[in-house]
Amino acid sequence: MDKDRGKRLAAEEAAKHVERGMTLGLGTGSTAAHFVDIIGARVAEGWPLKGVPTSEATRRQAESLGVEIIEPHETTVIDLAVDGADEADPQHNLIKGGGAALLREKVVAYAAKKFIVIADKSKRVTALGAFPLPVEISPYGWALTVAAMRRTLVEQGFQNAKLELRSIDGNSVKTDGGNLIIDCSLERINDPARLEKALNAIPGVLECGLFCGMTDMIIYGDEDGVSVSTL
Numbered sequence: 001m002d003k004d005r006g007k008r009l010a011a012e013e014a015a016k017h018v019e020r021g022m023t024l025g026l027g028t029g030s031t032a033a034h035f036v037d038i039i040g041a042r043v044a045e046g047w048p049l050k051g052v053p054t055s056e057a058t059r060r061q062a063e064s065l066g067v068e069i070i071e072p073h074e075t076t077v078i079d080l081a082v083d084g085a086d087e088a089d090p091q092h093n094l095i096k097g098g099g100a101a102l103l104r105e106k107v108v109a110y111a112a113k114k115f116i117v118i119a120d121k122s123k124r125v126t127a128l129g130a131f132p133l134p135v136e137i138s139p140y141g142w143a144l145t146v147a148a149m150r151r152t153l154v155e156q157g158f159q160n161a162k163l164e165l166r167s168i169d170g171n172s173v174k175t176d177g178g179n180l181i182i183d184c185s186l187e188r189i190n191d192p193a194r195l196e197k198a199l200n201a202i203p204g205v206l207e208c209g210l211f212c213g214m215t216d217m218i219i220y221g222d223e224d225g226v227s228v229s230t231l
């Protein structure tokens, strides 16, 4: 399957929901990058559009395409947010954070009047959990926070959970906000909303990569076209 063509087609379908004058939440990752490209092309055609980026990488891309950037603290209105996902289930629960931008992505998606997820069809699953769940935590006392997360996961029935500080070449990955990512290898997640709430209740956890009850529409693409899921 040509995943990149699926991502592009999904982004093109999402762009049909963009109207002149909108303030857009711009997601992070290879699928969201297609959407940002399309927004850049619209701006070049003269459309008045503004973008709230969810990462420094997206900010650089949008700026290079001439999209006017709005800082998240400069607005209380986001008309439409479009972002990718690592996994999505039929109830529109998501795992996000593979690109280490989940806190900013969730702030923007939550604020948006409408949140559309775009993904190649490989991201569609019957139940979440094969993709390790990213959790963004504060660097302060991070080992204490990880120990608390481990206890919570056991309480939630994940006796075999494996928690790993995300690192590259021996260096811990820092998010754009200077935070750490803990990747939690779990088995099937039967109640994502319950797990999201339990993890987010731990001091030091800034956000967990489960996005439950936030997604209005998921557009899946593959080489043949798109399918649109609404609840």
Ligand SMILES: O=C(CO)[C@H](O)[C@H](O)COP(=O)(O)O
Pocket (backbone or CB within 6 Å): 027, 028, 029, 030, 031, 032, 083, 084, 085, 086, 095, 096, 097, 098, 099, 100, 101, 102, 105
């Ligand atoms: O959550 C994310 C970044 O934090 C991305 O949306 C997610 O990882 C999907 O990325 P891609 O579109 O490259 O597969």
